[in-house]
Amino acid sequence: MRKRELLRLVWQNITQNKFKTVMTSIGIIVGAATIVMVIAIGKGGQMDVADQFKNLNAGAIDISCEGAGKESSSSGRGGFGGFGGGMPGGGFSDGNSSSENSGSGGRMPNGGEMPEGGKMPDMSQMPEGGEMPDMSQMPEGEEMPDMPQMPEGGEMPDMSQVPENGKNSADGESTEGATGKNDSAREASESRENDNSGNRGDRGNRNGNFAMTESTEQEIITLTDEDLTNILAGDVGASEGTISYSTRSSIEGGELEEATTYTIAGVQSNYAQISNLTMAVGEFLTEEANNNKEKSCVLGANIAAEIFGSAIDAYGSILYIDQRIYVVDGVLESMGSVSSGISPDDAVFIPYQTGIKYLVGENADPTITIIADDVEHLDTVITATTELLAEYYPNTEFTYEDAGSKMEAASASNEILTMLLIAMAVIVFIVGGIGIMNVMFVSVKERTNEIGILKAIGCSQKNILLEFLLEAGAISFIGGVLGMLLSLGITPLVRYFDVRVELSLAAFGAALAFAVCTGVIFGFYPAYRASKLVPVEALSAE
Amino acid sequence: MGIIELSNINKYYYMGENALHVLKDVSLTVEKGDYLAILGPSGSGKSTLMNIIGCMDVSDGGEYYLDGESVHNAKEEELTRIRNEKIGFIFQKYHLIPTYNVLQNIVMPLLMRGLTLKEAHEHSMEIIHMLGLSDRIEHKPSELSGGQQQRVAIARALVGEPAILLADEPTGALDKNSGIEVLKLFQRLNDMGNTIVMITHDLGVAEHAKRIVKIVDGELTIQEK
Numbered sequence A: 001m002r003k004r005e006l007l008r009l010v011w012q013n014i015t016q017n018k019f020k021t022v023m024t025s026i027g028i029i030v031g032a033a034t035i036v037m038v039i040a041i042g043k044g045g046q047m048d049v050a051d052q053f054k055n056l057n058a059g060a061i062d063i064s065c066e067g068a069g070k071e072s073s074s075s076g077r078g079g080f081g082g083f084g085g086g087m088p089g090g091g092f093s094d095g096n097s098s099s100e101n102s103g104s105g106g107r108m109p110n111g112g113e114m115p116e117g118g119k120m121p122d123m124s125q126m127p128e129g130g131e132m133p134d135m136s137q138m139p140e141g142e143e144m145p146d147m148p149q150m151p152e153g154g155e156m157p158d159m160s161q162v163p164e165n166g167k168n169s170a171d172g173e174s175t176e177g178a179t180g181k182n183d184s185a186r187e188a189s190e191s192r193e194n195d196n197s198g199n200r201g202d203r204g205n206r207n208g209n210f211a212m213t214e215s216t217e218q219e220i221i222t223l224t225d226e227d228l229t230n231i232l233a234g235d236v237g238a239s240e241g242t243i244s245y246s247t248r249s250s251i252e253g254g255e256l257e258e259a260t261t262y263t264i265a266g267v268q269s270n271y272a273q274i275s276n277l278t279m280a281v282g283e284f285l286t287e288e289a290n291n292n293k294e295k296s297c298v299l300g301a302n303i304a305a306e307i308f309g310s311a312i313d314a315y316g317s318i319l320y321i322d323q324r325i326y327v328v329d330g331v332l333e334s335m336g337s338v339s340s341g342i343s344p345d346d347a348v349f350i351p352y353q354t355g356i357k358y359l360v361g362e363n364a365d366p367t368i369t370i371i372a373d374d375v376e377h378l379d380t381v382i383t384a385t386t387e388l389l390a391e392y393y394p395n396t397e398f399t400y401e402d403a404g405s406k407m408e409a410a411s412a413s414n415e416i417l418t419m420l421l422i423a424m425a426v427i428v429f430i431v432g433g434i435g436i437m438n439v440m441f442v443s444v445k446e447r448t449n450e451i452g453i454l455k456a457i458g459c460s461q462k463n464i465l466l467e468f469l470l471e472a473g474a475i476s477f478i479g480g481v482l483g484m485l486l487s488l489g490i491t492p493l494v495r496y497f498d499v500r501v502e503l504s505l506a507a508f509g510a511a512l513a514f515a516v517c518t519g520v521i522f523g524f525y526p527a528y529r530a531s532k533l534v535p536v537e538a539l540s541a542e
Numbered sequence B: 001m002g003i004i005e006l007s008n009i010n011k012y013y014y015m016g017e018n019a020l021h022v023l024k025d026v027s028l029t030v031e032k033g034d035y036l037a038i039l040g041p042s043g044s045g046k047s048t049l050m051n052i053i054g055c056m057d058v059s060d061g062g063e064y065y066l067d068g069e070s071v072h073n074a075k076e077e078e079l080t081r082i083r084n085e086k087i088g089f090i091f092q093k094y095h096l097i098p099t100y101n102v103l104q105n106i107v108m109p110l111l112m113r114g115l116t117l118k119e120a121h122e123h124s125m126e127i128i129h130m131l132g133l134s135d136r137i138e139h140k141p142s143e144l145s146g147g148q149q150q151r152v153a154i155a156r157a158l159v160g161e162p163a164i165l166l167a168d169e170p171t172g173a174l175d176k177n178s179g180i181e182v183l184k185l186f187q188r189l190n191d192m193g194n195t196i197v198m199i200t201h202d203l204g205v206a207e208h209a210k211r212i213v214k215i216v217d218g219e220l221t222i223q224e225k
């Protein structure tokens, strides 16, 4: 039989009974579309996770002094710059007691922080940044009737006495801290940081306890760039670092109709590099701008769009921060959501010194971010830094947070996600495959009689198989392609529900290949079986 | 040597433990240009015999030569070729391909031989005309009457100019007039030199043939005329 005539017949079989072709294809269409979507959604999820950590520097360690900048009305806890750009721990947030903020909550006068809100009923209602004046002066030994539910360590009032009577033993760390000796306090602090429990709420509580127990001795300092220089010079295992802080301030200008409050970050010139920020236009704040306290700024992508419409429009424009005029030196590339805290997309960056001079003054609560040379040994860097800082500030407690542990958790969850995705894909392939298989099997089985006729009039087995193979292949291919179109159609719908969909050629290829293979195999098999029968048997098949 | 030489053909159907002996040592010779009717009651094994003659089924022992070629030990490819070139088979139930139109059904055996659709069409024009199907070639089998479908099946059987024409109850599903039409056609085809073997359970139909053999319970008995 001529190939052309064979193809003509195949074409006719496919096109003549359109309804049947469509019905047969539906299983394949749905199967292929499902495969594409599952892969795309899985990939989207993976990329989401990857994106959140893309500007996170693995070796970054954030050092901050809890409670510094306590007078600042705008910045509750200015631990900006967390993780070299990850900005965790509510670096930008306004110091309310969001559960993400380690140890946030009402601020105590001596820098002590209360455990996270809620457990201490009357305190949780304290206004943000509000002060509880008399804590430190509380008469020793006197019960504080309003705080019977104080977590960890039990009775508040006794805490100040702990150094003397050592009664408080509910929490080992707390007891240790409560001896009031900075050394042991520091040890406790280290172990706290090193165990990386990741339980922020818990940490917050412990921080709170610490602060309370040491409230009489803790000295609050404001970290400066001099401290950064000292750390970097101090051979702690970090040769790179930056210092930054965040605050909130009103901005006017551009398309803004009224003054609006935005997050302002005071950073050094190397901040962009340490935080893996990339510029869309212009350049990042220079060393010179910092030294000269120039009033220039770099805008996050969202801010630029909000205030000026676009990055290009923003570039070179001016705006007013706290009623002072600033020039926009550059706009950042959109960085997307970050692992925690607020994204750089929503921040205005100004030179560190400029902000100190005009915005925060004495109330800055800067965070020093150092980049460990050896990502594997962040704990030794933390220990060394702790010792070094203790020489300068023997009575001050510093908080250390490292990005590595977070990233570990992230990559672990990423692995789980990948496994989940593979499992899902396997299931979809099996389910889709069974669908295609059934449809193909039944539709070819139905034609056993036709195969009998073809055999009876002398059609060779080879030609019969070729015809059915081509038909199954064509229907599967059409189904596969329609399935892809279907997935393209569904994509906006899925995206509408805020699910990230990453369509990929690989997914299309896999779906098409799978649809065609399954269709051909399960279309071929019954045809093969029928073509093996003697004509009478095929003809008498129902 | 006849165009069909059957000797000691046996056929069994196996139903679990029991073997049903349907054809019992059947021997038959059909000469070229013969017009033979095989007459027998229902269930006597007529169709079974016809299927073996038409290479649609295989026997369990015995020898069969068709137009000089041995069929009983032929391979599948040879059987395919024999079916295509030597045999024109008209089924009791027509067995047309429902998705193809009349023309396509008729030219199928020619396409198998490697002719193009155009060549096959030209080649089959005469037969289509002879069977009065010229104005029906675009129709699907489902759009035709039983008699018309039977004529399409006959055209398909004839188009390849086979050595023998085999018809299993060609009039069985037709009304009287259509049946007479078909028998007239067979007569004409035989007059033109075609060898015809026809099955029937109706003596009236069998009498149109040159020769009648009877089959009862799988045994060929009397050879008449």
Ligand SMILES: Nc1ncnc2c1ncn2[C@@H]1O[C@H](COP(=O)(O)OP(=O)(O)OP(=O)(O)O)[C@@H](O)[C@H]1O
Residues within 6 Å of the ligand: B013, B014, B020, B022, B040, B041, B042, B043, B044, B045, B046, B047, B048, B049, B201
């Ligand atoms: N596929 C089969 N499996 C088992 N037994 C069969 C099969 N085909 C036919 N038979 C049996 O073989 C015998 C002969 O059947 P066959 O079809 O040859 O009869 P027939 O003479 O053509 O009858 P009819 O005139 O009714 O068509 C019957 O008894 C039938 O039951």
Ligand SMILES: [Mg+2]
Residues within 6 Å of the ligand: B046, B047, B048, B168
């Ligand atoms: Mg019969």
